[in-house]
Amino acid sequence: MTSTLIWIAVALFAIGLYLSWTAGRLDRLHARIDAARAALDAQLLRRASVAQELATSGVLDPAASIVLYEAAHAARQAEEEQREVAESELSQALRAIFGEIQQVEAVREAPGGDEAATELAAAVRRVPMARRFHNDSVRAARALRRHRKVRWFRLAGHAPFPMAFEMDDEPPVALADRAAS
Amino acid sequence: MKIGIVCPYSWDVPGGVQFHIRDLAEHLIRLGHEVSVLAPADDETPLPPYVVSAGRAVPVPYNGSVARLNFGFLSAARVRRWLHDGTFDVIHIHEPTSPSLGLLACWAAQGPIVATFHTSNPRSRAMVAAYPILQPALEKISARIAVSEYARRTFVEHLGGDAVVIPNGVDVDFFAKAEPKPEWQGETIGFIGRIDEPRKGLPVLMKALPQIFAERPNARLLVAGRGDEDEAVATLPAELRSRVEFLGMVSDEDKARLLRSVDLYVAPNTGGESFGIILVEAMSAGAPVLASDLDAFAQVLDQGAAGDLFGNEDADSLAKAAVRLLADPERREGLRERGSAHVRRFDWSTVGADILAVYETVTDGAASVAEDERSGLRARFGLTRT
Numbered sequence: 001m002t003s004t005l006i007w008i009a010v011a012l013f014a015i016g017l018y019l020s021w022t023a024g025r026l027d028r029l030h031a032r033i034d035a036a037r038a039a040l041d042a043q044l045l046r047r048a049s050v051a052q053e054l055a056t057s058g059v060l061d062p063a064a065s066i067v068l069y070e071a072a073h074a075a076r077q078a079e080e081e082q083r084e085v086a087e088s089e090l091s092q093a094l095r096a097i098f099g100e101i102q103q104v105e106a107v108r109e110a111p112g113g114d115e116a117a118t119e120l121a122a123a124v125r126r127v128p129m130a131r132r133f134h135n136d137s138v139r140a141a142r143a144l145r146r147h148r149k150v151r152w153f154r155l156a157g158h159a160p161f162p163m164a165f166e167m168d169d170e171p172p173v174a175l176a177d178r179a180a181s
Numbered sequence: 182m183k184i185g186i187v188c189p190y191s192w193d194v195p196g197g198v199q200f201h202i203r204d205l206a207e208h209l210i211r212l213g214h215e216v217s218v219l220a221p222a223d224d225e226t227p228l229p230p231y232v233v234s235a236g237r238a239v240p241v242p243y244n245g246s247v248a249r250l251n252f253g254f255l256s257a258a259r260v261r262r263w264l265h266d267g268t269f270d271v272i273h274i275h276e277p278t279s280p281s282l283g284l285l286a287c288w289a290a291q292g293p294i295v296a297t298f299h300t301s302n303p304r305s306r307a308m309v310a311a312y313p314i315l316q317p318a319l320e321k322i323s324a325r326i327a328v329s330e331y332a333r334r335t336f337v338e339h340l341g342g343d344a345v346v347i348p349n350g351v352d353v354d355f356f357a358k359a360e361p362k363p364e365w366q367g368e369t370i371g372f373i374g375r376i377d378e379p380r381k382g383l384p385v386l387m388k389a390l391p392q393i394f395a396e397r398p399n400a401r402l403l404v405a406g407r408g409d410e411d412e413a414v415a416t417l418p419a420e421l422r423s424r425v426e427f428l429g430m431v432s433d434e435d436k437a438r439l440l441r442s443v444d445l446y447v448a449p450n451t452g453g454e455s456f457g458i459i460l461v462e463a464m465s466a467g468a469p470v471l472a473s474d475l476d477a478f479a480q481v482l483d484q485g486a487a488g489d490l491f492g493n494e495d496a497d498s499l500a501k502a503a504v505r506l507l508a509d510p511e512r513r514e515g516l517r518e519r520g521s522a523h524v525r526r527f528d529w530s531t532v533g534a535d536i537l538a539v540y541e542t543v544t545d546g547a548a549s550v551a552e553d554e555r556s557g558l559r560a561r562f563g564l565t566r567t
Contacts, residue, residue, distance in 0.1 A: 025317050028291065032323055035293075039545040122538065129345050130542045133324045136342045140320040143341070 022144075023155045029141040033162050036134035040165060043130040044087055047123035048075045050116060051090060059110040064097045088168040094124065098172035117175075124171035131169055138162045182540060184209060185269035185550065187260075188220035189281040191238045191249050192228060197458055198275055198299050201349050206231055208350070208533045219263045219282060221251045235259045235282055250281040260285045261552055269550040271295060271540045277319060278340075280311075287318040292550035293543040297326040298336050298344065300455055321553075323543045326536070331476040332455040345539065348481075349458050350532035353524055356465035359437035368399045368507060371443035371468065373436060373459055374450075376408025376427075382449030382473065387416050388496035389449075389503065394421050396504045405431045405439060440466035444513065445506055448472035451494050457481045460488065461527045464520035469513040471502055487523040488516060 054060060055069035071086075071093035078086035098104055098120075107113045141162045150156055188202045199220075206216045216231050221238035228234060236256055238249035260282065264272070271293040277283040278298070287294065296319075325344035327333035333344045370393070374381035383404070394400055404413070405428040414422050431439065440446060446463040448470065454477045461481060463470050470488030472478040482488035489506060492498040506513055525531070 025320070029320060032321070035543075035547040036323065039542050039547070042545045043542065125535070126538050126542055129324075129539060130545075132343050132345055133542065136325065136344075137323065139342055144320075 019149065019153055019155065022149060026141070026144055026150065026155055029137065029144060030159055030162075032137045033134070033141055036130070036137045037165075040127075040130040040134045043123065043126045045076065047120070047127055048072045048087075048090060050120045050123050051094060052076070054107065054116055054120065057110070057113075057116070059107050059113055059116075060097065060103075067093050068097055084165060084167045091124075091168045091170060094120075094175075095170065095172045098174050101174040104174045121175045124175055128169040128171065131165055131167065135164045138164045182271065182537075182544070183215045183267065183269045183549075184217075184540065185263070185267045185272040186216065186218045187272065187274045187282050187286045188218055189250075189276045189279045189283040190221065192220040192222040192232060192234075193226045194249065197349075197456075201299075201458075202275060203229075204350060204352065204529065205533070205536065208529045209537075212533070212537075217263070217267050217269075219260065219286070221249065221282060233263055235263070238281070250279070252280060252285065256282065257285050257289065260289050264290050264550065264552050267550075270544050272550050273297065273536075273540070274322070275299060277322065278315065284315070284318060287321060289553055290550055291321060291553040293324075293540075293547045294322045294550070295324045295326065295539055295543060296322045297328065297347075298332060299328055300332075300453075323547070324539050326539060328456045329477050329480055331480060335455075347532060347535045347539070348527050349456050349461070350529040351458065351461045351465055351524070351527050353465040353528040355433075356437045356440060356462055357467065357521070359434070359441045359466060361442040362438045363442075365403055365439055365442035366444075368397060368401065369443045369445075370400060370402045370503065370507075371405075371439055371446045371463075372402065372449075373405045373431075373439070373446075376404065376406050376410065376413045378408070380451055380453050381406075382451050382494075383413055384416070385449040385451065385473075385494055385496050385499060386447055387413065389500035390417060390425070391421060392497070392500035393503050393507075394424060397507050400424070400507060401426065403428060403439065403443065405429070405436065436462070437466055440468045443468050445503060446470050447499070447503065448478065449499060450475060450478070454478065461524055464488065464524040465527075467517045467521055469506060469516040470520060471499070471506060473499075483519075483523055487520045 051068055051072035055065045055072060060068065071090040075086045075090040104117055107117045144150060145156050145161065186202055186206055188199060190196055190198055192199060202218060206218050209216045210231060218232045219235050220232055221236065222228055222232070222234040223237050224234065235251055236259055238251050240249050264286070272286065272290055273295045274283045274286050275297050276299055277287050277296045319340065325342065326347050327336050327344040328347070328349050330346050333346050336344055372383060372386060374383065376383055390402065402425045404425065407430050410427045414425055417425065428439070440463050446468040448457065448460055450473055452475065454475055457472070457478045460470055460472055460478060464487060470482065472482060472488055472490055473493040474490040475493060479485065479490060482490065489502055491502045
């Protein structure tokens with residue numbers, strides 16, 4: 001009798017240990033998503049800022065300036081639900097304007113334009129990177145959260161179900177011609 | 182930035198991953214970053230100042246061959262100490278799935294972790310069994326890098342998740358500026374790689390050789406690499422053996438000079454390649470490249486634009502392609518030019534900037550690397566003060 005009770009206690013203890021370890025794992029995954037999301041935010045803002053700077057600098061022709069300014073402004077001001085669409089539209093605007101290598105060279109020749117072009121090239125390269133890291137962490141967390149043990153014992157607590165960030169982040173060819181490899 | 186790099190393989194044994202880590206570390210140090218590399222090494226081996234030894238690697242049978250790995254209590258303790266002393270902003274683990282330092286570091290650390298996957302082995306039986314153990318360690322990695330689109334694809338299939346593609350780096354100018362050696366010039370074909378490793382494809386080249394030599398009476402083959410030379414030429418008719426020259430292991434300088442001298446570089450590898458750094462080195466040196474059409478090679482060669490491809494393990498196709506190239510100096514010149522232009526994207530200046538961009542992306546909005554306290558039993562019960 002006593003030995004049965006002891007065994008039950010041991011089993012419960014082991015299960016508890018396992019569940020607590022899983023909760024820790026999940027917690028770490030949520031922290032990773034938060035960090036990845038912050039990094040993605042930073043990269044998106046950086047890209048929109050450089051784009052806006054270029055749009056208002058007078059280096060581009062007026063039509064391109066207006067298109068780029070609109071898109072960059074919309075991306076910065078977008079509500080959370082419209083963010084993916086607004087950022088995708090900024091990608092499209094950037095692709096339309098910097099589709100030709102001549103345009104990039106024209107920007108580089110302007111005073112201070114070299115830094116701006118380099119910053120923009122770095123930004124359009126880093127946005128897809130940050131997004132990939134973010135979505136990768138989301139995927140890992142979702143895989144664990146769908147597991148029975150997590151659902152039955154509500155190990156995720158009140159944390160919202162993680163969502164991937166879906167957008168068109170294809171960089172302009174002229175700015176990232178080496179990224180293809 | 183304070184960067185910690187974990188190398189899973191012995192520092193004293195030369196290999197692709199080790200060279201990659203050495204070049205990356207030196208590139209980052211030149212840019213003014215603080216870099217520390219944790220690598221298995223014998224205590225007697227002289228190490229560069231930025232390498233910290235994690236103790237001697239133990240040879241054990243693993244995955245079909247004998248691998249030198251680090252594991253066990255002592256190695257784990259050394260990893261922890263390195264993490265603790267280093268206070269890194271980011272750690273970069275190479276080959277985190279091999280049961281060695283990479284996995285130990287993944288296990289012991291928390292914070293921004295970047296991992297590079299070099300091999301694209303299909304998932305092994307051991308990996309399937311170890312998956313539940315591996316997964317909690319692997320899911321700590323905040324950013325994954327694959328060395329080619331091909332490696333990324335196999336990686337996504339087997340482990341899930343996603344990775345960014347950053348190719349391996351090469352110091353292009355080192356190869357481009359090497360001095361050609363006259364005795365290695367004049368209708369020479371080059372091959373560099375382990376002679377006794379069938380995967381590197383020397384047997385395929387040996388099978389194609391009689392046909393090539395018959396049609397190009399002045400052609401010679403230069404082979405650089407370790408292995409049994411007599412065994413390698415055993416299949417070759419005796420009168421042709423004098424036209425094959427073995428150079429043994431060559432230094433980096435001689436490798437560059439060899440690649441600068443040859444008229445054609447042949448890479449007949451039959452599989453197991455996820456990148457093909459030697460192709461990039463050959464192109465840097467301006468050698469026209471002829472390679473087997475492995476996925477990874479086709480990609481490095483821009484689907485055949487920067488170098489010619491032949492059917493994998495097809496000696497006949499190799500011989501025909503080699504004869505055609507040797508007979509056509511214009512085509513070789515074209516390959517030389519396109520190769521030299523194409524290879525710029527693999528230069529350390531480009532690759533290093535991309536890797537730094539990954540570091541900066543993961544450290545944005547994250548604390549620095551620390552020991553993972555949660556793996557301690559006491560911490561789990563809230564008994565430690567953290």
